[in-house]
Amino acid sequence: MAKNAVKYSVVDAFTDSAFKGNPAAVCSLEEDRDDQWLQAVAAEFNLSVTCYLTRLLGSVSDGSLLPLSCYTLFDSGLIKSDIVEFATLSGILKAKKVLDVKTANGLNTQNGEAQESFSVELNFPADPSNQFNSGDVSVISKALGGASMVEIRRTTVTDDLLVVLPSAQAVTDLQSKLDAIRQCPGSRGVIVTGIAPPESGYDFYSRFFCPKHGIDEASPRGGAINIHLDEQNQRVLLQGKAVLVGSCRVTLLLKLFLECCIIISIFLPMAKKPVKYYVVDAFTDSAFKGNPAAVCLLEEDRDNQWLQAVAFEFNLSQTCYLTRINDSHSAPRFGLRWFSPINEVELCGHGTLASSHTLFKSGLISSDIIEFSTLSGILTAKKVLDVKTANGEAQESSYFIELNFPAAPSNEFNSDEVSVISKALNSSCIIDIRRATVTDDLLVVLPSAKAVADLQPQPDAIKKCPGSRGVLATAIAPPESGYDFYGRFFAPKHGVNEDPVCGSAHCVLASYWCKKLGKSDVVGYVASRRGGVVSIHLDEQNQRVLLRGKAVTVMEGTALV
Incomplete structure (x- = not known):
């Protein structure tokens, strides 16, 4: 209904x-x-x-x-x-x-x-604060990266910590430690503030960190608020502006998925052609599971600043940009770029799956094979029918998408930084550590699937670990699970504390587990909060990995820019 x-x-x-x-x-x-x-x-x-x-x-x-x-x-x-x-x-x-x-x-x-x-x-309502007298001052200082603190107070209504720094520059330059902020007193977050420079036109600067509620930093992009305090009635008048950047309709269909029609109106000086886009949950057949990615269909060039700004606005682990390449190939070819909220990446599995699903589902192509020109070379995606049987007869119910990716072997990791990695993962029991040659990820093998699922890593500490991308935790799956291994991937260096289902990380996992288990076909379960399933075939001779998964479109719309 x-x-x-x-x-x-x-x-x-x-x-x-x-x-x-x-x-x-x-x-x-x-x-x-x-x-x-x-x-x-x-x-x-x-x-x-x-x-x-x-x-x-x-x-x-x-x-x-x-x-x-x-x-x-x-x-x-x-x-x-x-x-x-x-x-x-x-x-x-x-x-x-x-x-x-x-x-x-x-x-x-x-x-x-x-x-x-x-x-x-x-x-x-006004939110007065009281002096904070506690032995936790060192904990707060550590959480704020050792910043020099003038005063610490605790608010009475919101139960935030209010930390006064010596200058606005100190507020701007602050490098917070989110894992440590979670350990600070107070039920919500930490406000840091400092008096503004006289020439700035403001009275004070501030920032707010709230990782206890899943918000690393509220409003990291800047903003201005005009404030009037009615001290007698203990009320605060806050005045500010806002910009409409999206409007849509959402419809939930029973047993299907969330379907959104989104129109984004970005107020820029010059109108551009509308950009059609979709939000797709990859490596799942259920809405609100797997790994969401935004897929934008570009009909004209956009500069990198615009691409990165839109990716930051979506705030998904990846935003993908597709452009059709008008040259003769046996299969349709598209240019494909992937952006995390903070930078462009060279390889993204779930973004490629989401892009392929979008092209197949939208009817923009009639072929069952697509080629993508990317920073990692030419990648191919193929539609593979999922034929299920009922009463002995084959039924075409849906399809998988098979991605052809480069394999990512890993080498032994001999380093004195094992303790750093163990601390970053909050895990004292590590079976093996390896380093991927292609993606430069750390592959950390844990003793059990439960250890992977229960892992509570420290993103700030992971940023200090070796490797240019992230840390991949994995373990053999329980025999009764129907999977061969469990895995999770953490990439805070790229603005993604945990990637719900990372396809490219499975290029590393494929090389490791196929050799370990003596198999060329394995199935991995991603034990993130959203969960996901990736079917894998390793072509060891050609050093290619075939990743299979499904996807669900959950939003679609047009950006008018």
């Missing part, structure tokens, strides 16, 4: 520029959705906050989210009033639309008329 469509917007808050401020999704609900659905959609967005609004009750419990909700309501025309009230877990919160009137030569722009621009003013 189909549900009503859910409209949502993606908005960058506390900024007047796209790709700045703090992005969040704001969903307008016309009927009840269970908590599992709400949490699954929030996880798929992978933004710091996803908001759910109903006509009479706004499910808003975070200050950074409320301006997004207000902006969406004001900008959409859903309300005619300039004031909105929200019933939240923090009580009734109010928001007011404040016209932004800009002047030039003493007159308002546009022939004296106010520009169509406004700020949102929020009426929030």
